[in-house]
Amino acid sequence: MNIAxxxxxxxxxxxxIDEMASEVSIIExxxxxxxxxQYINKNQKPLFIIGGGSNILLTHRVEGLTIVNxxxxxxxxxxxxEFVDIKSxxxxxxxxxxxWCVEKNYGGLENLSLIPGTVGAAPIQxxxxxxxxxxxxxxxxxxxxxxxxxxxxxQHHECAFGYRDSVFKQQEKGNYFILSVTMRLQKNPTFxxxxxxxxxxxxLDFNNILSIKNISDAIIKIRKSxxxxxxxxxxxxxxxxxxxxxxxxxxxxxxQYPNMPMYAFATETKIPAAWLIEQCGWKGYRxxxxxxxxxxxxxxxxxxxxxxxxxxxxxxxxxxxVQQRFNxxxxxxxxxx
Ligand code: EPU
Numbered sequence: 001m002n003i004a005x006x007x008x009x010x011x012x013x014x015x016x017i018d019e020m021a022s023e024v025s026i027i028e029x030x031x032x033x034x035x036x037x038q039y040i041n042k043n044q045k046p047l048f049i050i051g052g053g054s055n056i057l058l059t060h061r062v063e064g065l066t067i068v069n070x071x072x073x074x075x076x077x078x079x080x081x082e083f084v085d086i087k088s089x090x091x092x093x094x095x096x097x098x099x100w101c102v103e104k105n106y107g108g109l110e111n112l113s114l115i116p117g118t119v120g121a122a123p124i125q126x127x128x129x130x131x132x133x134x135x136x137x138x139x140x141x142x143x144x145x146x147x148x149x150x151x152x153x154x155q156h157h158e159c160a161f162g163y164r165d166s167v168f169k170q171q172e173k174g175n176y177f178i179l180s181v182t183m184r185l186q187k188n189p190t191f192x193x194x195x196x197x198x199x200x201x202x203x204l205d206f207n208n209i210l211s212i213k214n215i216s217d218a219i220i221k222i223r224k225s226x227x228x229x230x231x232x233x234x235x236x237x238x239x240x241x242x243x244x245x246x247x248x249x250x251x252x253x254x255x256q257y258p259n260m261p262m263y264a265f266a267t268e269t270k271i272p273a274a275w276l277i278e279q280c281g282w283k284g285y286r287x288x289x290x291x292x293x294x295x296x297x298x299x300x301x302x303x304x305x306x307x308x309x310x311x312x313x314x315x316x317x318x319x320x321x322v323q324q325r326f327n328x329x330x331x332x333x334x335x336x337x
Pocket of ligand 1: 241261283
């Protein structure tokens with residue numbers, strides 16, 4: 001097993017925060033993973049797992065062992081005339097996995113194009129975009145318990161998927177290393193193009209021709225126009241979840257703020273956090289090295305060399321102002337470490 005000591009994690013998190021890790025091991029296969037887990041158990045060290053580093057905000061030095069997951073591989077495990085089941089190893093780049101499917105004309109992931117991060121991180125927060133969530137295609141998740149080293153397959157119903165939520169963020173938080181994700185893709189998919197600008201882009205750029213590739217390309221275009229490219233500006237996508245409130249509160253807010261966008265969400269109402277944040281004057285706010293993205297108020301950005309705690313403080317100020325103005329409590333989506 002390879003360990004690098006006192007390494008900066010700058011290149012391993014999309015927020016581009018320069019925090020150190022005391023020990024870093026880059027793993028490429030299951031054997032190396034086992035060695036790392038045996039090492040932390042034997043030496044009673046804390047474990048920090050990094051996939052694409054696209055949903056974390058580092059605020060201090062990381063002690064213990066940091067594993068950077070580069071376990072790759074995608075294979076078809078079952079195929080019929082209707083569907084294909086694929087198993088992707090967790091260290092695969094998520095978008096590379098989406099495009100692998102798009103190129104083979106397997107449908108189901110196209111709306112989730114260009115989401116940063118790895119396949120292994122996808123089920124943890126049940127990634128979602130443009131009307132589709134991972135849970136719609138995910139059959140099962142293969143995971144290894146970090147202390148007992150026992151393998152477990154979490155079937156779909158055991159994953160407790162919810163809006164940006166799963167068993168891996170709740171009861172089993174920190175207990176498992178996700179090794180692979182198995183997904184069912186369709187050969188003749190039903191397209192999901194109701195959300196936002198998808199139809200507009202399909203009409204403008206793709207002559208209204210519906211295909212897996214055209215939808216993927218349209219989503220890529222929309223995301224590029226709204227969301228900052230982490231290779232250019234440090235960020236971790238949506239910093240907050242969209243709050244879900246009781247219908248009664250939503251009704252009284254609608255009377256006060258007739259323009260407030262609202263969506264039915266199960267038996268409650270979901271409000272776009274970006275709208276609330278923008279109304280409080282934060283969109284495009286900048287304080288030196290960090291701020292709120294100019295095109296999407298839900299995204300906090302590190303322009304250069306910001307400290308994680310500055311961004312946490314900014315998020316606290318945003319939470320406070322939204323709370324004071326709308327009496328709605330925003331919840332962070334990004335993991336603060
Ligand atoms: N809006 C504003 N100001 C803004 C941006 C948006 O008022 O600056 C309002 C508009 O009313 C707009 C609505 O918010 O119609 C929704 O905006 P958008 O379609 O951009 O989506 P979102 O709810 O802000 C969610 C996900 C994104 C995902 C998009 C598209 C969460 C926390 N975020 O954002 O996911 O890409 O929908 O499906 O659910 C991520 O999780 O990192 C992420 C980027």
